[in-house]
Amino acid sequence: MCSDNFINAAKGMQKDEKMNFKIPIEADIHQEVVACHEDGVDDSVKSKIDFWRGDACKLRDYSSEIGTFDGVVMANLLCRLPNPIACLDGLPHVVNEGGVVVLVTPFSWLDDFTHRSKWLGGFYDPVSGDAMYSKDRLKQLMEERGFEKIHEEEMPLVIREHQRKYQYIVSEATGWRRI
Secondary structure, three states, rough: HHHHHHHHHHHHHHHHEEEEEEOOOEEEEEEEEEEEEOOOHHHHHHHHOOOOOHHHHHOOOOOHHHOOEEEEEOOOHHOOOOOHHHHHHHHHHEEEEEEEEEEOOOOOOOOOOOHHHOOOOOOOOOOOOOEEEHHHHHHHHHHOOOOEEEEEEEEEEEEEEEEEEEEEEEEEEEEEEEO
């Protein structure tokens, strides 16, 4: 599974292994590069980090195993979950009081990932005809779960496919403090 590959690479780097990988240039042409830690990242820093794979829609179920945190980052995840509200429901169980959640999402809902009935927004209300925006629904859901919005900004993201082809995405980045 793809997530396992990322976790295995991160754990390897935590053990000072260098990660060799190829950056696509054009068709079969690529450039080989090496990823390694910057100077000053020692064992005292690396020992504070853990990498773990699970189902983001079941955070509540994992809370006794993984504990609680002062900070949680969920980047470009929410609109790729089968049940984003289940994920949000788990946050109070894994975030300490006063802790912060950073949610970064382009709200690019697709039926391939999330059934239309589970989208937070991005559709017209069938009764009123009003536009229902994910950003507004997210605010309501986070506040219902005991979080206050402390930051909001648009965050550009560029995904390089090869030397001459990129995807440009602008995600909504919000910070939420658990009260």
